[in-house]
Amino acid sequence: MEYLAPVTTTHYLALSALLFAVGTAGVLSRRNLFVSLMSLELMLNAVNLTLAVFSRANGDETGQVLALFVVAVAAAEACVGLAIVIALYRLKESVDLDLFRSLKG
Amino acid sequence: MIETILFYSLGTVLLGSGLLVITRTNPLASAIAMVVAFGALAGVYGLLSAGLLAVLQVLVYAGGIMVLMVFVIMLLDLRAKDLESMKGKWTTALLCLLGCLGVAGTPFWMGALSGLPSAKPALKEGFGGLASLGETIFASHLFPFEMLSMLLLAAVVGALVLSKKKL
Amino acid sequence: MLELNQIQETLLTADRWLWLIPAFPLLGALVNGLLTLAAARGILRLPPALHPVLACLAAFASFLASWGAFARFRASAEPLQLAQELFSWIESGPLKASFALQLDALSVSLVVFITFTAFLIHVYSAGYMKGDPGYGRYFTYLNLFLASMLILVMAKNLLLLFLGWEGVGFCSYLLIGFWYQDEAKAEAGKKAIIVNRIGDAGFLAGLLAVYTLAGTFDLGELASGKGAFTEATATLVCLLFFFGAVGKSAQIPLHVWLPDAMAGPTPVSALIHAATMVTAGVYLVARLHFLYASAPWAALVVSVVGVVTALFAASIALAQNDIKKVLAYSTISQLGFMFLAVGVGAYGIGIFHLITHGFFKACLFLAAGSVIHALHGEQDIRKMGGLLKPIPLTCVSFVLGWLAIIGFPGFSGFFSKDGILWHVLATPNPKVPYLPHLLYFTALFTSFLTAFYMTRLTLRVFFGEYRGDAEVLEKAHESPRVMTFPLLALGIGSLCVGWIGVPEAIGGGDSLGRFLEPLFSLSTPVADALSHSMEPIFMLLAILVSGLGLLLAWYVYGLKHVVSAKLLQLIPGGKKALEGKYFVDELYEVTIVRWVKGFAQVVSDRLVERLLVEGLVDKGVTALYAVARWMKGAQMGLVRAYLGYIAIGAGLLIYWMLK
Numbered sequence: 001m002e003y004l005a006p007v008t009t010t011h012y013l014a015l016s017a018l019l020f021a022v023g024t025a026g027v028l029s030r031r032n033l034f035v036s037l038m039s040l041e042l043m044l045n046a047v048n049l050t051l052a053v054f055s056r057a058n059g060d061e062t063g064q065v066l067a068l069f070v071v072a073v074a075a076a077e078a079c080v081g082l083a084i085v086i087a088l089y090r091l092k093e094s095v096d097l098d099l100f101r102s103l104k105g
Numbered sequence: 106m107i108e109t110i111l112f113y114s115l116g117t118v119l120l121g122s123g124l125l126v127i128t129r130t131n132p133l134a135s136a137i138a139m140v141v142a143f144g145a146l147a148g149v150y151g152l153l154s155a156g157l158l159a160v161l162q163v164l165v166y167a168g169g170i171m172v173l174m175v176f177v178i179m180l181l182d183l184r185a186k187d188l189e190s191m192k193g194k195w196t197t198a199l200l201c202l203l204g205c206l207g208v209a210g211t212p213f214w215m216g217a218l219s220g221l222p223s224a225k226p227a228l229k230e231g232f233g234g235l236a237s238l239g240e241t242i243f244a245s246h247l248f249p250f251e252m253l254s255m256l257l258l259a260a261v262v263g264a265l266v267l268s269k270k271k272l
Numbered sequence: 273m274l275e276l277n278q279i280q281e282t283l284l285t286a287d288r289w290l291w292l293i294p295a296f297p298l299l300g301a302l303v304n305g306l307l308t309l310a311a312a313r314g315i316l317r318l319p320p321a322l323h324p325v326l327a328c329l330a331a332f333a334s335f336l337a338s339w340g341a342f343a344r345f346r347a348s349a350e351p352l353q354l355a356q357e358l359f360s361w362i363e364s365g366p367l368k369a370s371f372a373l374q375l376d377a378l379s380v381s382l383v384v385f386i387t388f389t390a391f392l393i394h395v396y397s398a399g400y401m402k403g404d405p406g407y408g409r410y411f412t413y414l415n416l417f418l419a420s421m422l423i424l425v426m427a428k429n430l431l432l433l434f435l436g437w438e439g440v441g442f443c444s445y446l447l448i449g450f451w452y453q454d455e456a457k458a459e460a461g462k463k464a465i466i467v468n469r470i471g472d473a474g475f476l477a478g479l480l481a482v483y484t485l486a487g488t489f490d491l492g493e494l495a496s497g498k499g500a501f502t503e504a505t506a507t508l509v510c511l512l513f514f515f516g517a518v519g520k521s522a523q524i525p526l527h528v529w530l531p532d533a534m535a536g537p538t539p540v541s542a543l544i545h546a547a548t549m550v551t552a553g554v555y556l557v558a559r560l561h562f563l564y565a566s567a568p569w570a571a572l573v574v575s576v577v578g579v580v581t582a583l584f585a586a587s588i589a590l591a592q593n594d595i596k597k598v599l600a601y602s603t604i605s606q607l608g609f610m611f612l613a614v615g616v617g618a619y620g621i622g623i624f625h626l627i628t629h630g631f632f633k634a635c636l637f638l639a640a641g642s643v644i645h646a647l648h649g650e651q652d653i654r655k656m657g658g659l660l661k662p663i664p665l666t667c668v669s670f671v672l673g674w675l676a677i678i679g680f681p682g683f684s685g686f687f688s689k690d691g692i693l694w695h696v697l698a699t700p701n702p703k704v705p706y707l708p709h710l711l712y713f714t715a716l717f718t719s720f721l722t723a724f725y726m727t728r729l730t731l732r733v734f735f736g737e738y739r740g741d742a743e744v745l746e747k748a749h750e751s752p753r754v755m756t757f758p759l760l761a762l763g764i765g766s767l768c769v770g771w772i773g774v775p776e777a778i779g780g781g782d783s784l785g786r787f788l789e790p791l792f793s794l795s796t797p798v799a800d801a802l803s804h805s806m807e808p809i810f811m812l813l814a815i816l817v818s819g820l821g822l823l824l825a826w827y828v829y830g831l832k833h834v835v836s837a838k839l840l841q842l843i844p845g846g847k848k849a850l851e852g853k854y855f856v857d858e859l860y861e862v863t864i865v866r867w868v869k870g871f872a873q874v875v876s877d878r879l880v881e882r883l884l885v886e887g888l889v890d891k892g893v894t895a896l897y898a899v900a901r902w903m904k905g906a907q908m909g910l911v912r913a914y915l916g917y918i919a920i921g922a923g924l925l926i927y928w929m930l931k
Contacts, residue, residue: 018209039126075257
């Protein structure tokens with residue numbers, strides 16, 4: 001087995017950044033509302049991961065407490081977001097994000 | 106050693122399922138991939154001595170939020186024609202991904218990560234565990250914690266109002 | 273250059289209450305104005321009597337404050353000078369001007385006089401303007417005028433004086449054109465302020481010159497010699513300021529606005545164009561006495577312009593048929609006398625005549641207003657006569673004013689006009705030796721004319737047979753007490769106020785002269801060309817001359833002789849010239865006014881309308897709209913696009929934060 005460098009904080013942060021990038025790409029490029037929302041959740045989780053990493057690196061639990069709060073808020077947000085999806089579906093009979101253009105102009 | 110192996114495998118699973126999430130046509134497939142991702146993420150939390158966080162990740166996220174999502178997807182009963190296809194969009198998606206990588210990786214290119222503590226400090230007994238975290242919350246962050254319940258209440262009411270057929 | 277030690281010797285004390293004097297009328301104007309606006313919009317419903325009560329209270333309060341200050345002056349053994357700096361007004365580099373008020377002997381005399389006459393005229397106006405829809409507006413303007421005039425007289429630096437100067441000009445415009453719905457009256461207001469403005473250009477140039485030469489506007493500093501004015505620079509500054517005074521005090525050639533200003537309500541004519549605003553020019557020259565003392569040629573110009581104007585205006589008054597126009601030209605003439613006095617250096621006498629003239633001219637104007645009021649708007653003296661019985665109180669007041677203006681012995685006008693004549697003759701002029709005699713005889717002839725036309729006016733209006741419509745006479749009645757009381761007060765004042773300046777030569781105490789003397793002592797040349805014992809003789813001469821004028825007028829107009837028409841035809845073309853005011857207005861119209869109007873037309877049509885409005889505004893707006901429309905295209909309403917922008921923005925933000 002080849003020698004693998006020990007995992008430092010930077011590695012974790014890189015993981016988090018990659019996850020965040022994936023989430024952002026998903027939000028920006030997908031037209032399906034559900035996938036969009038899920039990508040948003042990915043982004044939030046990437047942030048959570050960063051918080052946990054720094055909490056571990058500093059030995060301070062505040063980061064984890066904050067991550068906990070983020071989880072709770074994300075739950076609330078997912079709840080409301082899905083309610084909106086339902087309302088929008090009732091309006092337009094579709095979950096295509098590009099069809100909702102009332103903000104045009 | 107163990108940590109390294111675990112990190113890389115969990116990381117691969119995490120990113121792989123993340124990529125799956127954003128590339129599936131069927132939202133249900135995305136949801137399943139999402140659950141897998143959360144599981145891997147919980148593992149990573151465990152690596153970081155965030156025990157409670159890991160457990161709650163699985164319980165709340167995977168077990169609560171994703172279940173909710175699946176419910177709603179099922180509720181709307183989308184037909185194949187309603188779903189967007191990914192044909193011909195791979196190039197733009199890839200470019201988008203690269204762009205986002207650039208944005209997210211800005212601290213790395215800027216060299217802002219040079220001052221991080223390399224050695225992991227000694228952690229207190231029960232770091233990240235339920236008792237310890239509970240003490241921290243109730244000692245220093247009581248107010249936001251209580252406000253969270255308000256927030257959840259607001260979210261519940263909001264969701265109810267938004268999804269009514271007739272107000 | 274004069275070393276004015278005496279000024280420095282006066283007690284300069286800070287006073288905390290000087291601001292009250294102009295503050296009361298200013299407050300009155302503010303309150304009245306707001307109430308008028310509220311009533312006009314229907315927010316409040318007020319009894320119309322509220323406006324004059326407020327205004328008169330404000331004027332009276334101001335008078336009390338002035339009298340309080342004056343009492344301090346009388347109680348003090350030393351010559352007093354009070355000053356109060358209210359706040360720093362302009363501070364721009366080396367230029368510093370503060371809002372500072374002062375009272376010295378000159379200011380306090382004028383302030384007491386102004387507030388007293390203004391109060392009486394406010395009371396009179398309450399009766400005269402009753403029932404006018406603009407009642408509240410009138411009193412707002414009147415109070416505002418009073419405040420401006422007080423600021424003018426109490427200003428410690430020339431810039432603040434200019435503020436008051438412009439203020440009175442503006443209020444004059446508002447009040448002359450008070451009944452602005454009548455186009456002719458609005459035109460009169462416009463003419464007043466425009467001609468005033470021409471004079472103000474001179475004033476501004478004077479201000480610039482003073483600042484460039486002396487670096488300060490403060491009168492105290494200028495008086496104590498700061499700036500080192502040479503004769504040439506002093507002459508320049510004096511002439512520039514005198515040009516401003518010419519505009520404000522209606523001397524030749526800027527006199528044309530005053531007769532037209534009679535379009536305003538009669539109390540306005542009494543206050544502004546007899547007692548106060550027009551005297552601001554005389555005050556200015558007196559204030560700058562130290563400069564005129566070092567610029568004898570400028571002083572000469574002042575006296576010559578004054579006497580020429582006096583003669584010119586008196587001659588026009590001979591042929592006027594409108595009661596107010598006669599009084600207007602009389603005012604111009606009397607102002608000429610005042611300038612004559614200050615021009616020869618008799619500042620104290622000039623101010624004395626200012627005060628006495630204020631009393632008797634205001635009395636005459638108010639009486640004229642009473643006559644017009646009684647005859648329901650008739651102003652032509654050819655339609656008057658025999659009004660002694662119907663309006664006796666008015667007649668008595670008018671007679672008192674008349675006796676004062678012609679210089680009947682014992683009345684105020686006698687002492688002041690006689691003082692002027694004496695000082696003109698007795699002050700030698702080293703540059704032009706025969707000048708005092710020339711000035712004296714011109715002035716003497718003018719007082720002859722004054723007696724003549726004033727007697728003519730009195731006889732035609734009040735005595736003889738009534739020559740107008742019979743039904744107008746039937747309805748003629750005496751004015752209400754609110755109008756007759758100030759009238760009689762001013763009439764009695766015309767008699768008595770002269771007693772403050774009875775010259776020593778005939779045994780008087782000359783309290784006014786001695787009060788003002790410390791201020792002017794160094795600028796007043798010694799009047800020693802003739803010995804003081806000769807003074808009674810020249811007094812007698814003056815009485816004779818006025819008496820001659822009176823008798824002649826009585827002969828022509830009073831004894832029902834129809835000599836009047838033939839008299840004027842003695843001079844070929846004279847009648848036409850006098851009636852037509854020497855056609856000065858027409859001359860101005862053809863030479864200046866036409867070009868100015870044409871130029872204004874061109875500017876407004878071509879420049880403003882085409883270039884600015886159409887070009888800039890129209891096209892600019894169209895261009896802006898096109899740009900906006902183009903930018904609107906960027907907003908597709910696409911949520912993902914917006915998210916993309918957020919992401920880019922966030923990325924940039926992170927980049928910059930990490931930099």
